[in-house]
Amino acid sequence: MTNLKLPAWAGWAMALGLALFIGMVALSVRRNHGVKRSLFATPYTLWMMIFTILPCILIGYYALTDANGRLTLDNFRSFWDSNYIMRENLRAVAGDEMAATVARGSVNVDTLVYSLWMAFLCTVVSLVLGYPAALFMADRKMKLGSTLVVLFIIPMWMNFLLRTIAWMSLLEDNGLINAFFDWVGMGRVQLMYNQEAVLLGMVYNFLPFMVFPIYTSLSKMDPKLAEAAQDLGCNSFRTLYKVTMPLSLPGVISGITMVFMPSVTTFFIPRVLGGGNTRMFGDLIESTFKTAGDWNLGSALSLIMMILILISLSILRKADPNGEGGGII
Amino acid sequence: MSQEPRMIHLENISKEYDGVTVLDDINLYIRKKEFVTLLGPSGCGKTTTLRIIGGFEYPTTGRVLFEGKDITDIPPYKRRVNTVFQKYALFPHLNVRDNIAFGLKIKKMSRAEIDKRVDKMLNLVNMNGYGKRSVDSLSGGQQQRIAIARSLVNEPEVLLLDEPLGALDLKLRKEMQLELKSMQQQLGITFLYVTHDQEEALTMSDTIVVMNTGHILQIGTPKTIYDEPANAFVANFIGESNIIRGTMIKDELVSFCGVDFPCVDSGFGENAPVDVVIRPEDIMILGEDIGQLTGTVKSVLFKGVHYEMMIDSGDFTWKVHSTTMQPIGSRVGLSVVPFNIHIMHPMKEEAK
Numbered sequence: 016m017t018n019l020k021l022p023a024w025a026g027w028a029m030a031l032g033l034a035l036f037i038g039m040v041a042l043s044v045r046r047n048h049g050v051k052r053s054l055f056a057t058p059y060t061l062w063m064m065i066f067t068i069l070p071c072i073l074i075g076y077y078a079l080t081d082a083n084g085r086l087t088l089d090n091f092r093s094f095w096d097s098n099y100i101m102r103e104n105l106r107a108v109a110g111d112e113m114a115a116t117v118a119r120g121s122v123n124v125d126t127l128v129y130s131l132w133m134a135f136l137c138t139v140v141s142l143v144l145g146y147p148a149a150l151f152m153a154d155r156k157m158k159l160g161s162t163l164v165v166l167f168i169i170p171m172w173m174n175f176l177l178r179t180i181a182w183m184s185l186l187e188d189n190g191l192i193n194a195f196f197d198w199v200g201m202g203r204v205q206l207m208y209n210q211e212a213v214l215l216g217m218v219y220n221f222l223p224f225m226v227f228p229i230y231t232s233l234s235k236m237d238p239k240l241a242e243a244a245q246d247l248g249c250n251s252f253r254t255l256y257k258v259t260m261p262l263s264l265p266g267v268i269s270g271i272t273m274v275f276m277p278s279v280t281t282f283f284i285p286r287v288l289g290g291g292n293t294r295m296f297g298d299l300i301e302s303t304f305k306t307a308g309d310w311n312l313g314s315a316l317s318l319i320m321m322i323l324i325l326i327s328l329s330i331l332r333k334a335d336p337n338g339e340g341g342g343i344i
Numbered sequence: 345m346s347q348e349p350r351m352i353h354l355e356n357i358s359k360e361y362d363g364v365t366v367l368d369d370i371n372l373y374i375r376k377k378e379f380v381t382l383l384g385p386s387g388c389g390k391t392t393t394l395r396i397i398g399g400f401e402y403p404t405t406g407r408v409l410f411e412g413k414d415i416t417d418i419p420p421y422k423r424r425v426n427t428v429f430q431k432y433a434l435f436p437h438l439n440v441r442d443n444i445a446f447g448l449k450i451k452k453m454s455r456a457e458i459d460k461r462v463d464k465m466l467n468l469v470n471m472n473g474y475g476k477r478s479v480d481s482l483s484g485g486q487q488q489r490i491a492i493a494r495s496l497v498n499e500p501e502v503l504l505l506d507e508p509l510g511a512l513d514l515k516l517r518k519e520m521q522l523e524l525k526s527m528q529q530q531l532g533i534t535f536l537y538v539t540h541d542q543e544e545a546l547t548m549s550d551t552i553v554v555m556n557t558g559h560i561l562q563i564g565t566p567k568t569i570y571d572e573p574a575n576a577f578v579a580n581f582i583g584e585s586n587i588i589r590g591t592m593i594k595d596e597l598v599s600f601c602g603v604d605f606p607c608v609d610s611g612f613g614e615n616a617p618v619d620v621v622i623r624p625e626d627i628m629i630l631g632e633d634i635g636q637l638t639g640t641v642k643s644v645l646f647k648g649v650h651y652e653m654m655i656d657s658g659d660f661t662w663k664v665h666s667t668t669m670q671p672i673g674s675r676v677g678l679s680v681v682p683f684n685i686h687i688m689h690p691m692k693e694e695a696k
Contacts, residue, residue: 237433239429239433240435242420243427243434244435244446245419245420245421246398246420246421247426247447247450247494248421248450248451249450250421258435261437264437
């Protein structure tokens with residue numbers, strides 16, 4: 016990477032961390048007169064430190080510094096107002112009067128709001144489509160249920176980039192669907208490069224993450240409970256509403272988490288199916304890092320994203336305090 | 345037998361799963377206010393019978409009548425019966441009070457009426473003050489009580505109970521047996537009870553229906569079933585028995601172990617093969633030379649009230665219950681009074 020701009024202290028910090036770590040392992044071996052079982056966790060701890068904790072620290076560092084490594088909150092101001100730096104530069108050159116003519120740039124905030132809205136839509140659609148599918152799959156009386164489980168799993172064996180690109184060949188102007196429309200005489204329709212196509216791609220990719228947690232919680236449910244509800248006077252619909260749905264709530268919450276979180280940070284899907292007409296926060300972060308090469312603003316955007324995710328997680332965790340939805344949260 | 349009207353009538357009920365016959369032509373009726381027990385080993389079809397009455401299974405052939413009306417096609421939620429499930433099936437997302445009130449809320453009863461009835465039920469099952477508790481925090485016995493209350497609060501015409509005491513320890517089970525029986529008498533509700541525990545069946549029932557491999561083997565009062573088992577299976581399943589192949593020489597004379605015994609049964613024909621059933625407590629141990637049979641004591645077990653001895657008479661090893669112990673290896677005489685010798689038609693092999 017040409018634009019890798021590690022802070023000067025990063026090398027020292029890593030060396031110190033490694034030394035500390037090796038020291039602790041050595042101390043543990045000595046104190047326990049041999050290898051303790053927890054020592055086998057060392058590779059994982061090391062892995063986590065290098066690839067999770069260290070990047071988090073670096074993101075925090077970049078977000079709070081400028082290109083010269085000075086502490087600053089400018090990156091967060093730039094998030095709120097994308098013209099902030101430009102205006103300040105103008106102020107230095109041409110004075111306050113000229114600076115005042117530069118309006119607030121809301122592109123970053125707008126993209127975030129739009130991403131949240133798309134993620135919300137994607138979650139709702141996935142839930143509406145996924146819940147009946149999960150119900151169907153978990154129904155022991157349906158012989159098709161287990162087949163459906165396999166059908167849902169098989170596409171997941173393929174990389175999601177491939178699957179998204181496959182959608183292109185279906186939706187594009189010369190694609191399969193349009194060929195069909197043409198054949199029945201309806202004429203070709205613009206299916207791609209709009210918000211609906213992006214939503215379709217997102218739902219398609221994230222639907223299994225909604226279905227499986229719900230399916231798990233439904234199939235763990237004692238079928239006798241549904242029978243008890245019927246015995247006490249509930250018809251099928253009321254049984255669903257009064258017993259099955261409340262008991263599958265942990266699965267629903269876990270499904271919402273697993274769809275909403277990655278939906279907000281989606282990138283690539285909007286680029287392929289949205290054709291640049293729709294931009295989501297994931298794309299914004301990516302282009303800030305790679306195209307603009309602004310690691311500091313990119314980190315600030317990532318940090319904001321992470322904080323938002325943590326807040327939503329803690330709200331969802333309140334709704335499912337036992338973590339019964341498969342322990343995903 | 346009581347002359348109450350028939351509540352439930354099963355007519356020629358058969359049930360097959362994937363070609364395997366689970367119930368084969370069951371005919372049975374249950375009278376109002378009767379306590380009927382379906383008794384049999386696991387897999388005998390007793391639970392399936394109960395589920396057909398509850399509406400959770402559909403019979404392959406036959407009809408279910410409720411007060412004379414065909415309810416075979418009526419879904420469970422429209423039947424005037426309630427079920428107490430084997431493992432209670434209490435709703436984990438509702439507290440004790442809401443579990444009991446569940447059926448009443450479905451019926452859109454007024455808040456005040458629901459509260460009144462639920463309180464009455466909590467009182468009946470001795471669970472006052474537990475209304476706000478979560479069902480997971482209750483012991484097995486308490487959950488059982490709530491399950492019973494949840495069913496009874498709907499004032500069903502018939503209560504179906506599927507091995508409701510199976511998960512409880514012995515002492516609690518005995519207590520609950522008595523409580524259930526007194527509840528049934530107090531409320532005047534028809535109970536249909538499923539169990540594999542013969543003692544439970546004998547204690548609680550007005551009528552016992554003994555089932556095996558999808559057939560009804562015998563229907564009768566506990567006393568009839570115990571004293572006059574219809575065949576060797578029933579004799580063996582209800583209490584302990586010695587079952588031995590014998591020959592009916594003529595009326596009131598049967599031969600087994602090479603000895604002729606006077607008995608009280610007749611009508612089997614002459615020189616007919618029969619099964620002879622003798623209860624362990626009906627065999628008397630006498631001096632070596634005065635018994636009808638002689639044997640050697642092979643083993644002795646102390647069972648609390650009595651000793652259980654295995655006594656080998658050459659052709660057959662008898663299980664004998666007696667309050668006096670005979671030492672292992674001693675020679676004893678065995679004798680049975682005619683009244684305690686039960687003669688039965690030999691069982692068809694498939695029914696065993």
